[in-house]
Amino acid sequence: MKRKALYAGKAELVPKRRRAPSRKGPPPPFLLALLLLFLGLLFMVWVRLEVLGLGYEISHLKAQKDELLLRKKELTLERASLCSAQEIERRAKEELSLVYPKEGQVVIIRGTGVEVR
Numbered sequence: 001m002k003r004k005a006l007y008a009g010k011a012e013l014v015p016k017r018r019r020a021p022s023r024k025g026p027p028p029p030f031l032l033a034l035l036l037l038f039l040g041l042l043f044m045v046w047v048r049l050e051v052l053g054l055g056y057e058i059s060h061l062k063a064q065k066d067e068l069l070l071r072k073k074e075l076t077l078e079r080a081s082l083c084s085a086q087e088i089e090r091r092a093k094e095e096l097s098l099v100y101p102k103e104g105q106v107v108i109i110r111g112t113g114v115e116v117r
Contacts, residue, residue: 092098
């Protein structure tokens with residue numbers, strides 16, 4: 001069947017265009033293969049990026065662990081020095097102005113008896 005079209009006042013006979021038959025079936029296998037290949041490559045890139053990020057995080061955590069172990073050693077040494085009898089005596093004299101008691105200032109109470117030194 002033919003139809004008429006008007007162009008600048010002239011009537012021409014223009015054949016009706018035929019459309020290509022539409023495919024409603026499954027896509028061709030090579031398109032599925034390409035899609036799977038693309039998804040596989042995308043997955044590989046994602047995995048590599050995750051591995052790289054985790055590597056950086058592990059490196060950062062190892063450095064932090066080393067710093068914390070060093071700080072622990074320093075604090076252990078400081079605690080040992082502060083708990084020594086000589087340090088406690090020095091700090092009591094210098095910072096608190098404490099002195100040894102004089103004769104008669106110490107009272108010891110044992111059971112029922114009282115002893116003065």
